[in-house]
Amino acid sequence: MNRNFISALFISACLPQTAATQQTATAQQGYTGTGAYSQSQTDLFSGFHQTAALALLKEPGVCVMGVRPYFLSTLSRYRLQAVLPVPSGAWGVKSDIRGSSGYREQQVGLSYARSLGTKMAAGLCFTYNSIRIDGYGQVTAPGVEAGLLLHVTKELHTGFQLINPVSPKWGISKTEKLPAVYVFGWGYEASPVFYCSAELIKEEEQPASVSVSFQYRPVSRLWLRAGMGTGTSVNWAGAGFQLSRFRFDVFVSFHPQLGITPGTGLLVHFKKRGA
16 A cells, blocks of 8 residues: 555544535636526536536537645546536536545536526436455445525525535445535626625535635636635635637645645537637
């Protein structure tokens, strides 16, 4: 067993999170979820965070991203999502892989979202989750995520996301379960170039946490984002640059005890977006 693997196990044990919490509370999720509570700032990343946000996307596309927490390859995480808008709403397929050959968490999901009039959107995602540990085998469990967005005014938006509300059990003895996670958030479009959002996140049997994020677009092709979260004591910042059908993103987060986590992302639209 190498040093990186031992370090990864130690960090996983010390952080006050489970795999479900990491779906909502990490810097990676904060960066991708910044535009989730909006009408004009939603992007392909938003579907990772808020299922209902898929209904606001008008063009098909694919996004991929990866992070290497604290520069440890054994904790690397890679995510992919493809979105196909249809006349009745939008379909999405996503994949999330975390870990290494010795320990790996994986999730795949199929999503559907649609607008309910001009003031509301709803989405539903069915997931298949697995954990594999060399020498111990693999356990699997189904899951479900449901999201709702409400556009209170042109500038103010709110919504919630339920992750595994029925807490499906898994493992050989079926004594372990996927914890339920409840997320309530809001977003405010202060101007066409400045947007802010906040979330309250509550995981079953864990204390509630709060995250805040900001987005600024000094020019039409450039996104600047920053945020912070109380649950993991992480601050993060990043930027995205649009070039024709492609957007390239880089971001970094800092944990006061564990250090720096770098990340990159790529969004591809199959129809050319306007500047």
